[in-house]
Amino acid sequence: MGRIVYVHGQFVPEEEARIGLFDRGFLFGDAVYEVTAVIAGRMIDNDLHLARLERSLGELDIRLSLSRADIEAVQAGLIGRNALSDGVVYLQVSRGEADRDFFYPGAMEPKLIGFTQAKTLTGTKAQAEGIAVDLQPDPRWHRRDIKTTMLLGQVMAKQAARGRGFADVWLVEDGVVTEGASSTAHIVTHDGRILTRAASEATLPGCTQRALARLCERHGLRIEERAFTPKEAREAAEAFQTSASSLVTPVVRIGDQAVGDGRPGPMTRKLQALYLEAAGVPA
Incomplete structure (x- = not known):
């Protein structure tokens, strides 16, 4: 059984x-x-x-x-x-x-x-060490704000990324990052702002993203909802992605370029801790 x-x-x-x-x-x-x-x-x-x-x-x-x-x-x-x-x-x-x-x-x-x-959701190797993500053109239909079961585009993108040695993939359309294939993409600028896409038909409104935004507001952290380019992402101080099944996961390499010093940054670590605390997970 x-x-x-x-x-x-x-x-x-x-x-x-x-x-x-x-x-x-x-x-x-x-x-x-x-x-x-x-x-x-x-x-x-x-x-x-x-x-x-x-x-x-x-x-x-x-x-x-x-x-x-x-x-x-x-x-x-x-x-x-x-x-x-x-x-x-x-x-x-x-x-x-x-x-x-x-x-x-x-x-x-x-x-x-x-x-x-x-599944093990906390204390994973990816959360501790960070992951590398590929960049690929976004192959999906227009209404990504609806969480439908039509996931073949994501399956193909993730499979191709894995074949190239990446743990995951961020999708790009019209010169800007839309989101991860099953996550919300975030970057941290060198002046400490957290950038992520605003809600629209181009992206799925992430629940972990929304919960994290509430925490940022509560703790006085600057979050800015706007699109960012792959170049901005590669040159950011930090990057991370969020989802229900991976929580807050550092991204330490985008394509062939390390983000920051190639290790999870202090803002990402702070957000991981705040999210787990809010979820009632013991430190």
């Missing part, structure tokens, strides 16, 4: 889980998803994740009948049934099932699935 997963209203062993052949998430990528970090059995920034899920559903006019409290109960059920201490809980909502057609029926029953993944 493996994990217990959630499929269309039931908790079942993963070996017994099934989705329909004509599920539009499977056929068209007509689905959205969210991933919430779990540390010591507790969900982190889940209010931000569920708010983003609701927004994504609204943008696609997928009308899930479950309330936020219902969804939280599913998440808690998955965490409890799988005795998850550290890792993530994944949710996915598709528009539903109908015979394959680009046009979908007016009344459909959305399908919710969920599962957990056990």
